[in-house]
Amino acid sequence: MEVLINWINDNSDLITHYVLQGILAIVILLIGLKIAKFFSNLTEKSFAKRKIDKAVAGFISNIVYALVFAATVLMALSQVGIETTSFVAILGAAGLAVGLALQGSLSNFASGVLIIILRPFKSGDYIEAGGKAGSVERIEIFATELRTPDNKVIIMPNSAIMGGAIVNYSRQKTRRIDLVIGVSYDADLRQAKEVLKGVLDNESRLLKDPAYTVAVSELADSSVNFVVRPWVNTTDYWPTYFALVENIKIALDEANITIPYPQMDVHLHKD
Template sequence: MNDLNDLLDQGSEWGPWLVDIAIGLAAGIVIFFVGRFLAKKIAKWCERRMLKSNVDKAVAGFTSSIVYALIFAASTLMALGQVGVQTTSFIAILGAAGLAIGLALQGSLSNFASGVLIILLRPFRAGDFIDAAGQMGVVDRIELFHTELKTPDNRVVIIPNSSIMGGSIVNFSREATRRLDLVIGISYESDIRLAKELLEGILNSEDRILKDPAYVIAVGELADSSVNFNVRPWVKSEDYWGVRADLLEKIKYTFDENGVGIPYPQMDVHVTKAD
């Protein structure tokens, strides 16, 4: 009987403590999930506001990622505080373990630092067509640790920011105009003057080719199987691929109609009969 009374007395003492723990745990869980929900909403709201203010899409996406990370971290610390974890001690422990974490996450920290450099140096913007880290595509978003590209066939390529900043970046959209570099070969039997006149007529008839700078048509090489012309017109950047395809098609049809041969690699074999 005395043992039962002792258990009841202990239960009455532990009851409030258990209730406090349960309430703190429930409050911590609620704070964590509400904080994460608010972090997403606030980050999206910030991104929309920045886009409405004509801020570059890449910068808006990067900034919203930072806002989300800060609010989420603050919510996590508040949740831990409600559970009973001493956040000051927790922060101190994180600070002490910072070196080890930094060594373990060298790649992630390098990607973050590279993301900051991309935003500051602005080698490209959202919507630019670039060649970086061996991938070509249109820049869609710049996140904390990676950059998203969309390829012409609508694939999404995710590249670590450090890989982008660690190599060459070719931005095809930075300048308003681009030069087409075509090499057109004709056979040695064809008339060079006629071929040049035909090329000039094709370029003059194409409205998308710019008058300034003027195009260039010149014999570039007497190759093994052909006489090669360098054809170099200037176009607007957005017209580059369309004009290139149309010119190649027109050149082929025009040369065929006027008897100008476009050769293919060939080899002459001479057979000598021995006595």
């Protein structure tokens, strides 16, 4: 114990120096974190004022935060006497090993860059990708945030999105509703077709151009199937879809045209 006290007394100036340097490094780190957050928010707000896509703004702001934070760490290390030049070289050498170990994360980052460059979707678009569907909320450095119609949040790795097909339901202004309506073989097909057309003619949200299609598509096992294919504005797709299904059922019932259940005829033969 006495030896330790003597060593502290002999090196008090050096200890004080390193303690002060350490405290200053911590202060630099804390201030740097606030500055990184400030510039990240500033970037996002400036992009919003210029009406740049919110998803792109979020991606760029994350990169700004990461760069400022990295610079802050280097400044803090320099303050405690660590040679940053050699430290950067060590980081570069270690980066290769870390990169091999984190191939998935690097793939997500590269995919995020491709999303920003290629712009297959933007914030607010309803997409289907990687087996999931939802509205795009944000594009982060490594992942994209989707929100489902029932208000669940899905965090999808960017590589999962760019690694397969992307279906963007919001890019085009119009969409076609595809319905298959089956009627009984005993029904009058001309009458059934007129009933279906009447329902479509009474739906104000349908577009006149392109015109809708009502046609017999299949003589199925239990029914004669009609395809009903009207066009609507993308924003009206689901309300119109639900209304048509309901109104078609009501109209067919009123015309005494049945929609048959799946059925099978069984023939018995006696010897």
